[in-house]
Amino acid sequence: MxxxxxxxxxxxxxxxxxxxxxxxxxxxxxxxxxxxxxxxxxxxxxxxxxxxxxxxxxxxxxxxxxxxxxxxxxxxxxxxxxxxxxxxxxxxxxxxxxxxxxxxxxxxxxxxxxxxxxxxxxxxxxxxxxxxxxxxxxxxxxxxxxxxxxxxxxxxxxxxxxxxxxxxxxxxxxxxxAASMLGMFVVGILVQRFVSIDVVNIQSDLDMVLPGVLSLCVFFGCTKILKKGFSPVLLIVILFILCVMLEMAGILVM
Structure with missing residues (x-):
């Protein structure tokens, strides 16, 4: 042929x-x-x-x-x-x-x-x-x-x-x-680079020890929730509402 x-x-x-x-x-x-x-x-x-x-x-x-x-x-x-x-x-x-x-x-x-x-x-x-x-x-x-x-x-x-x-x-x-490991590696880099969560008082202290640790905690927390079969769309909506509420309360600085 x-x-x-x-x-x-x-x-x-x-x-x-x-x-x-x-x-x-x-x-x-x-x-x-x-x-x-x-x-x-x-x-x-x-x-x-x-x-x-x-x-x-x-x-x-x-x-x-x-x-x-x-x-x-x-x-x-x-x-x-x-x-x-x-x-x-x-x-x-x-x-x-x-x-x-x-x-x-x-x-x-x-x-x-x-x-x-x-x-x-x-x-x-x-x-x-x-x-x-x-x-x-x-x-x-x-x-x-x-x-x-x-x-x-x-x-x-x-x-x-x-x-x-x-x-x-x-x-x-x-x-x-192998594809999953590559994906987690790249996502981890992007999370640390672009996801920013600043918490009143403790963020600066935590960054001195482990920079970006709160961002990673949120990421791994979401991953664990998704593995249990939780709806990704619903999780996004919940995170969006939570971030807006924390921002309005002055707790979260975006």
Missing amino acids: KKSTRLKVCLNHQYLQGSWNFERMQNGGWCYGLLPALKELYPNKEDYNLAVERHLKFYNTHPYVSAPIVGIVLAMEEEKAKGADISDTSIQDVKIGLMGPLAGVGDPVFWFTMRPILAAVGASLALVQNVLGPIFFFVAWNVLRFGFLWITQELGYKKGTKLITDLSDTFLKNVTL
Whole structure:
């Protein structure tokens, strides 16, 4: 399969979530992404129609970690087009077997770690009136996003079904843990830099011993509350009201 064709597939696959339905979820976007490859592999119209039909079945996963599944399926379709004994069911089984575990990695790594980190860095630049803040977030996020899509799709294509063995539960858990640790590290830096809580009388004394300790206490306190299943939105509202009340009382200096 031509590299240019695989690149077209990667570009098309960005629209995975462009066609949702309650019966088969992302199947329309999935099939659309594969069309350039299917057209190259199956010049015969009947074979092409059958290939399109088998990729209109149920599909649902995180839009970014879907890329390695695309690569594996491309490799399987290429072998099938060459005459290999690969059934439609086996292709669908690979999709079903991977989309669940990978979705469990995509959410914490991308939605809950990488995007908030980049947004926080961009926001920190904006807070000091630097116009590069939103530009940084937009460019960095899209470079990371598309780079991951292309690299992992190529990895899946070149390794084929062997990649399934590499994506063990231990590996996926380690990736999630590493992303979480990175997120906590960056958030800790940003909290100390931009969160300021001044308490009457004791703040200056505490800063002489542990600078920013009250800010960190608030941060870890909120983290512990969230781990117990407390609503993040409700916590934000409570903190907002509490800060306003303490500010009005002259206890909290923002």
